[in-house]
Amino acid sequence: MNNPMSPRRKSPLLFASIALGIAVAVAIAGCGGSNNTPRPSGPNTGQPAQPVNIEGIVSDGPVAGGTLFVFSRDRILAALAAATESTDRRAALIAAGPIATLTRDSGDEGRYSMSVPGEHAATFVFVVFDSNGAEDMAFHDTPPNLEAVVVLGFAGTTQRVNVSLHTTLIAQQVRAQLDPDGDGTPILQSALQAVAQTAQTSVLGALGEDDQGRPLYPGGASPVSADDDSMIDRASGVIGLLIRMLASVNGITLDQAVAALAADAGDGAIDGVIPANLGAMGDLAAHAAAAHDFRARGRRDNLDVNAVGPCSSAAVSMARACAVDLIDNAFEQRAFCADTADDGERGDCLAEVDGELEESEEECDAIFEARLDLCSSLGDAAHDPAFGPMFMSNFVNPRNIGGIVPPNPWFPLVVGNRWTYEGDGETIVVEVRDEVKLIDGIPCIVVNDIVTEDGVLIEDTDDWYAQDLDGNVWYCGEIALNYESFDGDDPEEPELVDIDGSWKAGRDGAEPGVLLPFAPVPGDVIRQEVLYGEAEDAVEIDSITATETAPGGGCAGDCLKTTDFTPLEPDTLESKYYAPGLGLIVEVDEETGDRVELMLFESG
Numbered sequence: 001m002n003n004p005m006s007p008r009r010k011s012p013l014l015f016a017s018i019a020l021g022i023a024v025a026v027a028i029a030g031c032g033g034s035n036n037t038p039r040p041s042g043p044n045t046g047q048p049a050q051p052v053n054i055e056g057i058v059s060d061g062p063v064a065g066g067t068l069f070v071f072s073r074d075r076i077l078a079a080l081a082a083a084t085e086s087t088d089r090r091a092a093l094i095a096a097g098p099i100a101t102l103t104r105d106s107g108d109e110g111r112y113s114m115s116v117p118g119e120h121a122a123t124f125v126f127v128v129f130d131s132n133g134a135e136d137m138a139f140h141d142t143p144p145n146l147e148a149v150v151v152l153g154f155a156g157t158t159q160r161v162n163v164s165l166h167t168t169l170i171a172q173q174v175r176a177q178l179d180p181d182g183d184g185t186p187i188l189q190s191a192l193q194a195v196a197q198t199a200q201t202s203v204l205g206a207l208g209e210d211d212q213g214r215p216l217y218p219g220g221a222s223p224v225s226a227d228d229d230s231m232i233d234r235a236s237g238v239i240g241l242l243i244r245m246l247a248s249v250n251g252i253t254l255d256q257a258v259a260a261l262a263a264d265a266g267d268g269a270i271d272g273v274i275p276a277n278l279g280a281m282g283d284l285a286a287h288a289a290a291a292h293d294f295r296a297r298g299r300r301d302n303l304d305v306n307a308v309g310p311c312s313s314a315a316v317s318m319a320r321a322c323a324v325d326l327i328d329n330a331f332e333q334r335a336f337c338a339d340t341a342d343d344g345e346r347g348d349c350l351a352e353v354d355g356e357l358e359e360s361e362e363e364c365d366a367i368f369e370a371r372l373d374l375c376s377s378l379g380d381a382a383h384d385p386a387f388g389p390m391f392m393s394n395f396v397n398p399r400n401i402g403g404i405v406p407p408n409p410w411f412p413l414v415v416g417n418r419w420t421y422e423g424d425g426e427t428i429v430v431e432v433r434d435e436v437k438l439i440d441g442i443p444c445i446v447v448n449d450i451v452t453e454d455g456v457l458i459e460d461t462d463d464w465y466a467q468d469l470d471g472n473v474w475y476c477g478e479i480a481l482n483y484e485s486f487d488g489d490d491p492e493e494p495e496l497v498d499i500d501g502s503w504k505a506g507r508d509g510a511e512p513g514v515l516l517p518f519a520p521v522p523g524d525v526i527r528q529e530v531l532y533g534e535a536e537d538a539v540e541i542d543s544i545t546a547t548e549t550a551p552g553g554g555c556a557g558d559c560l561k562t563t564d565f566t567p568l569e570p571d572t573l574e575s576k577y578y579a580p581g582l583g584l585i586v587e588v589d590e591e592t593g594d595r596v597e598l599m600l601f602e603s604g
Contacts (some may be wrong), residue, residue, distance in 0.1 A: 049118025050156035055111070057229050058129055058146065059164040059236040061138020062110035068163070069093050069128045070100040070116050073186050076126040077179055083130075089145070090132045099125070109137055110229060112163075118155035124192050125152055126171060129163050138237055139244065144254035147171035149196055150224055159225070164232050165239040165258065166203055166216075166223035172262035173199035200224075205268035207261065210238050245327040248334065251350075309380030315371035318532050322364035330357050370567035374538055377525040387474065387505065387512050389441030394468050398436055398445035401467055402604065408473045410516045410560050410578040413445050413465055416604020419583060420552070423596030426453050432604060440506035442466050444476045457483050457494050464504075471518030475528050477504035503531045510535065516578070520544055520560055537566045548577035548586045552598035555579035563590075 058066065067090055071079050079096035086092035094101065102114040116125065129146040136143040148167035153159045177195050178186045187195070200222065208216055216235035217223055226232055239261070246257040266275040330353060337349035386394065396405045402414030413432055421428040428451050435446035444464040451459040460483070464476040480501040483494035505512040510531035517526065520541040529535045539562045546559035560578040573590040587596040 049121065051115035051118050052121050052152045052155060053113065053115050053158040054127070054150075054152070054161040055113040055158060056160050056162040057110045057164070057232050058104075058112055059110060059162065059229075059232050060136045060143035060146065060240045061237050062136075062233055063129075063131075063143050063146075064109045064135050064137055065104050065106040066132065066134030066143075067093075067104065067130045068100075068102040068112060068114060069098040069130065070114070071096070071098050071126045071128060072120060073124045073126065073178065073189070073192065076128075076175065077186070078184070080128070080175070090130045093128065093130055098128075104134075106133070106135070110233070116152060121152050121155040121157075123152055124189055124196075125150060126175070127161055127163055136240070138233070139240060142254075143240075144168070144243065144258050147175075148224055149174045151193070160227055162224055162226060162232055164223060164236040165243070166207070166235060168258055169203045169207065169239075169262040169265055170196065170199045170223065172259060173202065173266055176263075176266075199266075202268045203262075203265050206265035206270050207239055210234075241324070241327065245323075245330075248327070248330055309375070310382035311375035311378055311380045312372060314532065315368060315375055318371065319364065319368040321533070322367065323361075326357060326360050326364065329360070366570045367567050370570040371536075374525070374527075374567055377540070378527070383511055383513070383527050383530045385474075385512055385514075387440060387442060387476075392441050395442050395466050395474075396469060398443055398465075398467060399434070401445070405467070406471065408467060408471050408516060408518050409580040410520070411465075411473045411583050412581065413447070413467060413473065414604045415445070416602075417583075418602040418604070419598060420600040420602075421587075421596050422599050423587070424594050426451055426458070428596070437464050439464055439466075439476045439504060440512075442474075442476065442505075444474075456485055456491050459483065461501075465515065466512075473515045473518075474512050475515040476512045477507075477510065477529075478502060479504075501535070503529070503535045513537075515539075516560075516562075517541075520562075533568075536568055537564065539564050542575075546577060548579075550585040550597040550599075552600045553579050553582045553585050555582075555585070559585075 054070075058068070069079075075097055079093060079098070082096050083089045083092040099120055100114055100116045102112060104112060127148040127150065131143050131145050134143055135141070144165075146163045146165065146168045148161055148163045149171040150159075150161050174192070174196050178192070180187065186192070204217060204223075210216060216238060217226060217231070221228070221231070223232070223235070243254055243257040243261065246252070246260065247254050250257075252260075261270070263274040264270050264272065267273060333353045333356070334350065337346055337353060340346040340349060398413060399415065401407050402412065407414055415432050415434045417432045419430040421430070428449055430447060430449040433446045433448055437444050437446055444466045447463045447465055449459075449461050449463065450457070451461075459480060461478055461480040463478045466474040466476055468474065478501065480499055481496055482498050482500060484497045485491050485494040489495070503510045508531065511529070513528040513530065514526050515528050516539075517524075522541050522543055524541045526539050526541075528537045528539055542561040542563055544560050545557050546561035547556045548554060548559050548561075555577070558580055560580075562576045562578075564574045564576055565572065571591065575588040575590055576584055577586040579585050582598075582601055585598040588594070
C-alpha cells in the first residue's frame with residue numbers, strides 16, 4: 001500500500017549520407033594505401049605481379065578466430081550459393097575457388113592481415129568471413145557471417161579493408177544487384193562502382209547513427225577503410241545488438257536478421273519496405289517489418305530528437321533503454337527455457353517468453369508516450385532543482401517547523417504529528433519523527449510510515465523531506481523496507497524481501513522535487529522526484545477550493561485537490577485532498593474508486 005503522505009511507490013523497471021568514394025579508394029590504393037611504394041612487377045617487367053596486401057578488423061564486436069576468403073566478382077554468387085546449400089559452409093567456400101584464404105588463430109582478436117594475388121589488383125573483390133569456430137568477444141557468442149566489397153589497390157600495395165556489420169550490409173546489397181539478369185554474368189566493374197557507392201549511402205542513411213543520433217562514422221569515414229578500430233567496434237556493436245534482438249524475437253538466425261536489415265536499408269531507411277531491386281535477397285518482408293518496429297521504439301514521426309528540449313530528449317533515451325532491457329530480459333528467460341530437457345516444455349516456455357515480450361513492448365511504448373505528455377506539460381524543460389550544498393541557506397532547520405518556522409499548511413512537518421489512515425484492508429500510520437538526515441547538504445526531517453494488513457507488517461518506510469524558506473516541502477528520498485509473510489511462517493515475523501522504491505537525492509543521478517508548494521496554483525504540474533526508470537512521480541494542482549470529508553477531518557471549499565501520477569504507470573491516477581493545517585485527508589484511486597481516508601490526526 002502506498003503511503004498517502006508521500007509519492008506513490010515506483011515500478012523498478014543509432015545520418016548524413018556518406019559516399020563510398022570508390023574512385024577515391026582506388027586513387028589511395030594506387031598511391032599504396034599506406035606508406036609502401038610498389039616495386040615494378042608484372043608482365044611488362046618479366047616479373048610476377050606482387051600481391052595486394054589487405055588488412056583491417058573483423059568486427060561484430062571484436063571477433064576472434066574464423067576464416068577469411070577473398071572471391072572475385074564473377075565467383076562470389078556461386079560460392080555463397082554453394083555455401084548456403086551445404087551443411088559445412090566453410091568447406092563449401094574452400095571448394096568454391098577463393099583467390100585467397102586466411103584461417104585466423106583463435107587469439108587474433110579483431111585484426112587480420114592477408115595477401116591477394118597481384119593479378120587481381122584494381123578489381124572488385126568480395127571478402128567473406130566464415131564464423132565457424134569464431135567467437136564474438138563482446139557478445140560472447142558465435143558472430144554472424146560477415147562480408148565486405150572493395151576495389152583492390154595496385155600490386156605491391158597495402159590497403160585497409162574492414163569486415164564488419166556495416167560492410168556486410170553494403171556487400172549484401174551489392175550482391176543482390178550483381179547479376180540482374182540471373183544468367184551468371186555480373187555487371188561491369190564500372191557499373192558495380194556506382195552500385196557500391198549507392199549501397200554505402202543507403203546503409204549509413206538507415207543505420208549510420210547510434211541511439212542518441214550521433215554518427216557512427218563521423219567526418220565522412222567509410223566503414224570499409226576507416227582505421228579507428230574502436231569506432232568500428234562501437235558502430236558494429238550497435239547493429240549487433242539489433243540483429244540479436246531480431247533473431248531472438250522472430251526465431252531466426254543472425255544471418256537471416258542481417259539479410260533482413262540489408263534488404264530493408266536499401267532505400268536508406270529502416271521502414272519495413274524492401275526495394276524491388278533487392279528482391280533477389282528473398283522473402284524477408286516479415287523480418288524487415290520486425291526490424292522497423294524495433295528501430296521505431298523511442299522515435300515518432302513528429303519528434304525530432306535533435307530539435308526537442310531536455311525533457312523529451314531524456315524520454316527518447318529512456319525509450320531506447322526500455323527496448324534494450326527487453327532484449328536482455330528475453331535472453332535471460334530464453335536461457336531458462338533452453339535448459340529444459342523436455343522438447344514440449346521448452347517450446348511452451350519459449351512461446352510464453354515471446355508473449356511476455358510483446359506485452360512488455362506495449363508497456364514501453366505507453367511509458368514513452370506518458371513521459372512525452374509530462375514533458376509537454378512542463379514546457380519540455382530540464383529538471384534542474386535548486387537543491388544541494390550551494391542552496392543550503394534556502395532551507396530551514398526542520399526542527400524549527402511549527403515553532404519559529406510556519407509549517408506548510410498542506411503537509412505540516414511538525415515533530416510528533418501523526419496521521420492514521422485506512423483503506424483497502426490496510427492501515428497506514430505516518431509520524432514526523434524528531435530525526436534529521438543530511439541529504440546532499442540539506443537537512444531533511446524523517447517521516448516514518450508503517451503499513452500493516454490485518455496487523456501484519458507489509459512496509460516500513462522512512463521518507464525524507466525538507467522545507468525551504470518559502471514554505472515549499474521538498475521530497476528528498478526514502479528507504480523502503482518491504483516485508484512478506486510466506487505459508488508456514490510465523491505471521492508475526494514477516495520477512496524483509498526487498499527495498500524496492502528506495503532512492504536518495506544526489507545518489508545514482510537521483511534528483512529531488514517539490515512534493516507540495518506552499519501556495520499551489522491550479523494548473524501547475526510539478527515533478528516530485530526524478531530517478532529515471534525508478535522514481536518519476538509528478539503532481540498536477542487541480543483546485544484550492546475543493547470539498548471533501550473523512551472520519552478524521554474535512555474541508556469545505558478550501559481543500560487542495562491534486563492528481564498524482566507517474567509515467568512508469570501510465571494508467572494509474574490518484575486524486576488527493578488536503579485540508580489546510582491538517583494535511584492529506586483522502587486519496588482516491590481513479591481507476592478502481594478505492595479510497596484511503598484519514599481516521600485520526602494527532603498533533604505533536
